[in-house]
Amino acid sequence: MDFSGSHILSxxxxxxxDIEKLFSVADSLEPYSSKIKVTRVLExxxxxxxxxEPSTRTRISFGASFNLLGGNVREITEVGSSSLAKGESLIDxxxxxxxxxxxxxxxxxxxxxxQKFAEASRVPVVNGGDxxxxxxxxxxxxxxxxxxxxxxxxxxxxGLRIALVGDLKYGRAVHSLCKILSLxxxxxxxxxxxxxxxxxxxxxEQLTKANIEVIExxxxxxxxxxxxxxxxxxxxxxxxxxxxxxxxxxxxxxLNQSIYTANCEPNTVIMHPLPRDSRNDANELDSDLYENPNxxxxxxADNGVVVRMALFALVLGVENQINKFxxxxxxxxxxxx
Ligand code: CP
Numbered sequence: 001m002d003f004s005g006s007h008i009l010s011x012x013x014x015x016x017x018d019i020e021k022l023f024s025v026a027d028s029l030e031p032y033s034s035k036i037k038v039t040r041v042l043e044x045x046x047x048x049x050x051x052x053e054p055s056t057r058t059r060i061s062f063g064a065s066f067n068l069l070g071g072n073v074r075e076i077t078e079v080g081s082s083s084l085a086k087g088e089s090l091i092d093x094x095x096x097x098x099x100x101x102x103x104x105x106x107x108x109x110x111x112x113x114x115q116k117f118a119e120a121s122r123v124p125v126v127n128g129g130d131x132x133x134x135x136x137x138x139x140x141x142x143x144x145x146x147x148x149x150x151x152x153x154x155x156x157x158x159g160l161r162i163a164l165v166g167d168l169k170y171g172r173a174v175h176s177l178c179k180i181l182s183l184x185x186x187x188x189x190x191x192x193x194x195x196x197x198x199x200x201x202x203x204x205e206q207l208t209k210a211n212i213e214v215i216e217x218x219x220x221x222x223x224x225x226x227x228x229x230x231x232x233x234x235x236x237x238x239x240x241x242x243x244x245x246x247x248x249x250x251x252x253x254x255l256n257q258s259i260y261t262a263n264c265e266p267n268t269v270i271m272h273p274l275p276r277d278s279r280n281d282a283n284e285l286d287s288d289l290y291e292n293p294n295x296x297x298x299x300x301a302d303n304g305v306v307v308r309m310a311l312f313a314l315v316l317g318v319e320n321q322i323n324k325f326x327x328x329x330x331x332x333x334x335x336x337x
């Protein structure tokens with residue numbers, strides 16, 4: 001893919017060499033994401049951050065990434081604070097906002113909405129999550145995290161064994177992750193979900209076509225044995241037509257330290273795109289795992305910044321100019337977890 005000037009809407013756009021390129025730029029940006037140096041390479045550029053659905057990580061890390069490259073951020077954080085609430089169409093919104101911004105990140109509850117917006121936009125648009133469809137930047141940071149975590153155990157993505165747990169029907173992070181893993185070899189995916197929340201058939205077929213070994217089970221203990229990564233997800237209550245139906249599936253698959261100890265191989269890495277639902281009736285990832293060194297969820301969230309910085313650098317064509325506009329920072333914060 002030619003990143004420069006492209007919309008980033010789906011993992012379908014990527015091949016392995018695109019991902020290697022992105023991760024190599026991300027690695028080179030580590031001194032900036034860890035605040036050893038600052039760069040002004042995007043000075044004067046404006047990110048339009050358009051979030052028509054709640055977000056903590058995606059919105060803030062995209063904004064922080066743009067700021068770290070020297071650019072500015074203008075935000076909409078809900079439909080009610082935009083003129084969509086007055087009946088303005090997404091197309092008109094795109095035509096107007098792309099006059100004010102150099103790049104736009106958008107999240108919206110409807111599948112396909114970000115693509116529709118991008119078609120009307122005069123600047124590149126990055127999909128920050130469209131309904132239950134896709135969350136491509138999440139899959140990129142998830143894969144970056146998987147690679148980093150596996151390398152600690154001298155393993156690589158080819159040959160990965162991963163368990164995907166929870167709401168595989170509505171979880172867009174899982175959908176994009178399945179697509180990205182389809183680019184690698186010798187992958188085994190264990191799909192662990194209630195029958196009603198199984199991975200959509202089209203995606204399951206895509207996995208089979210990519211020669212991925214797929215094992216389906218409703219039994220958490222059985223599914224998390226003999227894997228390198230457990231990737232837990234939240235029941236996506238907001239996607240259910242009747243929210244009361246979601247309650248039936250909450251709390252069915254809680255991973256805690258005793259289940260982990262009894263069933264997992266040593267060094268099995270625990271991931272979650274977050275937010276996890278920590279309310280008593282859900283609690284899919286128990287807080288007693290805080291002390292487990294293989295709990296990678298906060299390292300995973302941290303990686304969102306450097307991967308999103310790399311995306312901006314490539315799409316805006318400045319990946320080779322970052323150091324030219326850099327200097328050391330004047331402050332120091334210790335963020336060790
Ligand atoms: N992982 C993720 O998309 O988190 P937010 O909903 O907080 O952005």
